[in-house]
């Protein structure tokens with residue numbers, strides 16, 4: 001189909017089930033994507049530049065219905081980002097495995113030990129020193145979002161800089177700017193700290209979030225530079241909608257839309273089975289997300305605050321993750 005249709009005006013986007021945008025994009029990439037080799041060695045079919053829009057009013061949430069998406073893992077990941085933590089230990093302790101493969105890969109390469117994933121996770125949970133040594137992803141999302149480092153000149157020594165004890169909390173500043181200056185065009189938080197990319201296990205994919213307030217509604221736009229359409233994107237769109245909902249609640253706004261902009265949007269060549277199965281299915285139903293409590297701040301949400309209803313997806317489709 002014509003990719004320009006992906007960016008139709010919001011009212012038109014709702015004339016069909018929201019999920020067709022995702023399925024159309026999947027089909028487009030699988031049939032017409034550029035086949036290329038990638039960092040992981042798996043190979044992808046890839047398209048550069050795509051947009052999807054999702055309406056969030058009436059508690060609508062863009063959860064895919066053509067396969068079960070484990071939204072609690074994505075919600076727990078979002079809450080973990082907001083704590084500023086970059087160690088996988090609290091995730092693993094909650095049964096969230098999506099980040100384990102990268103520390104595991106580093107550990108295997110460094111030690112030559114053939115440890116399996118379950119044993120590695122068990123050690124991460126049981127042994128705090130081991131987790132500290134091997135479980136950290138470097139200064140990824142949570143660190144940049146809540147504690148972006150700042151260096152200040154030391155008095156009278158123009159070439160000497162000292163790290164400020166506390167960095168910039170972009171999320172706290174965003175809440176403040178949404179509340180006090182809703183018309184601003186600078187409502188942004190950013191994960192792409194150029195100076196620290198080399199210390200991150202992976203440079204951020206969902207790197208830039210921008211917000212827009214109009215008619216009492218909060219709309220968010222996510223720019224994602226690299227998009228694993230089958231595994232990552234279903235999580236990413238849910239999470240982006242979730243943070244919009246949380247911010248809207250904190251700022252007494254109604255949820256507007258999520259606009260998702262993808263850069264390199266790809267399907268890994270070993271996701272053929274998932275793609276074929278998913279493209280044979282049709283979306284149905286309109287999942288909703290309720291936030292059942294109003295926490296004191298954006299940093300005080302708990303997993304129990306989120307309830308998804310009217311979600312009756314088709315079965316989960318497993319697929320391997322490219323590390």
Ligand SMILES: Nc1nc(=O)c2c([nH]1)NC[C@@H]1CN(c3ccc(C(=O)N[C@@H](CCC(=O)O)C(=O)O)cc3)CN21
Nearest residue numbers: 070073098099202228231232233235317318321322323
């Ligand atoms: N290749 C790749 N794709 C990604 O989506 C991705 C990365 N790498 N690296 C960093 C993070 C980790 N993320 C991941 C990693 C794994 C799953 C995954 O395996 N999802 C399965 C099972 C989920 C579960 O067991 O909870 C799924 O079906 O959604 C999803 C997102 C997103 N990111």
Ligand SMILES: O=c1ccn([C@H]2C[C@H](O)[C@@H](COP(=O)(O)O)O2)c(=O)[nH]1
Nearest residue numbers: 039202205206226227228232233236
């Ligand atoms: O939130 C995420 C995190 C990662 N991804 C995917 C996109 C790519 O397939 C890989 C990252 O590899 P790069 O070589 O760094 O681009 O992870 C995602 O879709 N969503």
